[in-house]
Amino acid sequence: xxxxxxxxxxxxxxxxxxxxxxxxxxxxxxxxxxxxxxxxxxxxxxxxxxxxxxxxxxxxxxxxxxxxxxxxxxxxxxxxxxxxxxxxxxxxxxxxxxxxxxxxxxxxxxxxxxxxxxxxxxxxxxxxxxxxxxxxxxxxxxxxxxxxxxxxxxxxxxxxxxxxxxxxxxxxxxxxxxxxxxxxxxxxxxxxxxxxxxxxxxxxxxxxxxxxxxxxxxxxxxxxxxxxxxxxxxxxxxxxxxxxxxxxxxxxxxxxxxxxxxxxxxxxxxxxxxxxxxxxxxxxxxxxxxxxxxxxxxxxxxxxxxxxxxxxxxxxxxxxxxxxxxxxxxxxxxxxxxxxxxxxxxxxxxxxxxxxxxxxxxxxxxxxxxxxxxxxxxxxxxxxxxxxxxxxxxxxxxxxxxxxxxxxxxxxxxxxxxxxxxxxxxxxxxxxxxxxxxxxxxxxxxxxxxxxxxxxxxxxxxxxxxxxxxxxxxxxxxxxxxxxxxxxxxxxxxxxxxxxxxxxxxxxxxxxxxxxxxxxxxxxxxxxxxxxxxxxxxxxxxxxxxxxxxxxxx
Numbered sequence: 024x025x026x027x028x029x030x031x032x033x034x035x036x037x038x039x040x041x042x043x044x045x046x047x048x049x050x051x052x053x054x055x056x057x058x059x060x061x062x063x064x065x066x067x068x069x070x071x072x073x074x075x076x077x078x079x080x081x082x083x084x085x086x087x088x089x090x091x092x093x094x095x096x097x098x099x100x101x102x103x104x105x106x107x108x109x110x111x112x113x114x115x116x117x118x119x120x121x122x123x124x125x126x127x128x129x130x131x132x133x134x135x136x137x138x139x140x141x142x143x144x145x146x147x148x149x150x151x152x153x154x155x156x157x158x159x160x161x162x163x164x165x166x167x168x169x170x171x172x173x174x175x176x177x178x179x180x181x182x183x184x185x186x187x188x189x190x191x192x193x194x195x196x197x198x199x200x201x202x203x204x205x206x207x208x209x210x211x212x213x214x215x216x217x218x219x220x221x222x223x224x225x226x227x228x229x230x231x232x233x234x235x236x237x238x239x240x241x242x243x244x245x246x247x248x249x250x251x252x253x254x255x256x257x258x259x260x261x262x263x264x265x266x267x268x269x270x271x272x273x274x275x276x277x278x279x280x281x282x283x284x285x286x287x288x289x290x291x292x293x294x295x296x297x298x299x300x301x302x303x304x305x306x307x308x309x310x311x312x313x314x315x316x317x318x319x320x321x322x323x324x325x326x327x328x329x330x331x332x333x334x335x336x337x338x339x340x341x342x343x344x345x346x347x348x349x350x351x352x353x354x355x356x357x358x359x360x361x362x363x364x365x366x367x368x369x370x371x372x373x374x375x376x377x378x379x380x381x382x383x384x385x386x387x388x389x390x391x392x393x394x395x396x397x398x399x400x401x402x403x404x405x406x407x408x409x410x411x412x413x414x415x416x417x418x419x420x421x422x423x424x425x426x427x428x429x430x431x432x433x434x435x436x437x438x439x440x441x442x443x444x445x446x447x448x449x450x451x452x453x454x455x456x457x458x459x460x461x462x463x464x465x466x467x468x469x470x471x472x473x474x475x476x477x478x479x480x481x482x483x484x485x486x487x488x489x490x491x492x493x494x495x496x497x498x499x500x501x502x503x504x505x506x507x508x509x510x511x512x513x514x515x516x517x518x519x520x521x522x523x524x525x526x527x528x529x530x531x532x533x534x535x536x537x538x539x540x541x542x543x544x545x546x547x548x549x550x551x552x553x554x555x556x557x558x559x560x561x562x563x564x565x566x567x568x569x570x571x572x573x574x575x576x577x
Contacts, residue, residue: 029064032057033072040079041369043252048084055079055091063102066113073099073119074366077236081340082249082370089246089341100231100238118290120237124227126292130204130218131211132299135285136227137198143233145193146200147224153179156221160203161186197225211300211325227289234286236364241280241339243270247314253370254313257377259419263463266385267317267378268310277306280318284337287344291364297335297349300326305553309386311378314341315371319386321553329520331474332553334387338375340367346375352387352557354471354567359383360395373418384463387557391468393460394420400455410446412454413438422457423470430454472570477524480573484527493523500526508536508543517550518543528573530566542566 027035036054039047063069076092076099083089103114104121114122125147128136136144157177161169164186175181189195204218232238272280284298297320305321320335321327331351338346345367350359361379363372383389394415400406416435422428431454434446446454462468489495497514500522504512512518525531531539542563548556560566 027057029058029061029072030068032061033064033068033075037071037075040075041082041253043084043249048088051079051084052087052091055088055095059091059095059098063099069099069102070114070117070119073117073237077343077366078370081343081345081367082253083246083341084249086246086248089248096237097231104229104231116290116292118236120229120233120235120290121231122229122290124229124290124292125224126227126289127222127224128289129294129299130201130215132285132289132294133197133201133218133225134205135282136225136289137201139282140227140233141198142194143228143230144197145226145228146197147226148193150222150224151179152220152222156200156223157182159207159217159221160200163203163206193226197223211323229290233290234283235290236287236344236366239283239287239344240342241283241308241316241318241344242276242342243308243316243339244310244314244342246341254374255371257373257418259377259380259461260463262377263381263384265312265381267312267382270308270310270316272306272308274304276308277303280306280308280337281320283344284318284320284335284347287337288347293347295335295347295349296326297322297333298337298347301335305551307386307554309382311382313374315339315375315378316342317379317382319382319554324550327549327553330477330524332387332549332557334383334553336379336382338379340370340375345370346372348379350379350383350387350389351474352383352389353474354561355389355468356391356393356471357383357387357389358393358395360398372414376418380461380463386554388561390464391460391462391470392420393458396455396458399457399459400451403455407448407451407455410451412451412457412459413446415459418461420459420461422454423460424457427454427457431457469571471567472574476574476577477528477570479577480527481524483577484523496523496526500531503531504539504543507531507534508539510540510543512543516543518546521546524570525566528569530569533569534565538563538565 032054036051036058039050073096076096079088079092080096083092100120103119106114111123115125157179161172161177176186183189183196184191187196187199189199200223204214207214207217229235281301281303288294288298300322301320302323307319309317311317316339318337318339322333331353333349333351335349336347337344344364346361346363348359348361350357359379361376363375380392397403398406399412399415416431422431434450438444438446485491485493485496497519501512501514501519503526504522545556545559548559
């Protein structure tokens with residue numbers, strides 16, 4: 024009888040790991056023990072094994088399976104980190120700790136990398152927009168240096184070697200470019216745009232303990248063992264009734280959760296604004312039960328949205344990062360997007376979504392939810408292939424548009440009555456244009472004004488009343504606000520971010536001076552506590568009514 028190979032045992036483990044009867048769990052333990060005594064196999068087998076181990080840490084059938092899987096994850100990371108040359112490059116961007124990550128990250132994420140991992144972060148010179156980078160950053164040189172610059176000194180080969188102080192060292196070069204760009208005048212958003220024009224790529228050489236899916240952990244809560252298998256379905260209304268438990272965090276714990284989220288997303292070649300531009304002090308963590316925890320991330324003040332509140336999240340199953348996304352909250356409604364990491368698909372995705380909605384309901388008093396259209400396939404081929412529309416339909420979401428609601432009802436009926444029938448691609452593409460909405464409870468929640476349409480309202484106001492002069496519109500809005508309130512609000516006051524909208528909607532004329540002053544005070548909260556601002560803003564019913572009326576005039 025042939026001796027089992029590493030790849031063969033990995034296949035056997037993957038085939039049985041989603042079964043939770045006692046016989047299957049015992050077999051999983053046996054296979055993991057056998058694998059632990061074998062050298063790691065091919066690159067493909069190791070990557071597949073890594074994914075399988077992550078799933079078993081998140082959804083273990085026994086404590087033994089979970090413990091063995093965690094130990095094996097560290098062995099895999101050590102194996103990958105000790106590969107040399109081309110052997111290690113085969114694992115590039117594999118998400119395994121110890122593998123190299125090569126991605127064109129944002130300026131802010133690069134700042135985090137060079138601060139946290141200075142010896143492991145370097146410039147990858149392929150594709151750099153050399154002339155733009157040089158011509159931009161020389162403006163920060165000493166005036167005498169600038170006076171004596173000539174073509175030879177600004178040529179990339181000479182400049183990168185002699186003008187930056189890096190001496191050709193790629194770690195120092197990356198740090199120098201990042202630090203110099205950060206010194207440019209202007210907002211964070213402007214610096215990010217300029218840095219993006221440089222087209223630099225970062226090489227992050229991770230270690231076995233780097234914050235990736237392999238090793239990044241929330242470090243909160245006891246593990247949950249799935250002795251009775253997985254929960255595949257959920258009643259949203261019943262699920263949202265129970266309040267999640269908020270965990271008090273120290274600044275060190277908040278920083279850790281931000282580091283884990285950044286590292287995990289970076290290792291998967293991804294970024295989200297609430298994680299990249301995270302305001303560490305606003306980071307929160309909630310115990311949702313059954314081993315699931317969710318961390319919430321708000322953005323640093325200068326990157327926050329003026330109207331909506333964009334709150335990011337990362338979900339942790341048994342401390343393992345398993346999903347990420349965000350919600351765009353306006354009044355009592357939130358658009359949201361959920362992305363389950365590939366190793367955890369086929370697990371309790373419905374529960375993760377339900378717990379996310381439960382958290383946003385209790386933390387932000389959200390009562391109506393809309394699916395981000397990208398999730399169900401709008402401009403997203405993966406959403407079409409996975410038939411995500413029907414995932415949310417089965418949870419209870421329905422299209423707001425009457426024609427699409429009817430199409431969905433007809434299709435769902437056909438799927439229910441015709442064995443083997445699946446909606447064709449053209450139908451799914453049509454349904455991807457729907458606004459999928461679900462309202463908690465029996466009370467009707469009015470559809471809030473569209474943030475996109477309110478942007479159009481401001482544009483129309485600026486163009487029709489001020490010939491496109493936005494500074495004039497801002498000055499006039501502040502003048503009217505000050506005249507109504509008898510205060511002196513300046514362009515540096517936070518309320519200036521929405522004063523043109525308040526003017527365009529007519530709210531400046533209709534609200535009482537006391538109400539306008541209260542709004543200005545409450546809007547300050549947006550800079551320090553997005554969650555508290557959301558809750559305070561929901562008191563301004565007349566404001567949202569005015570925005571809705573103004574939107575309908577477009």
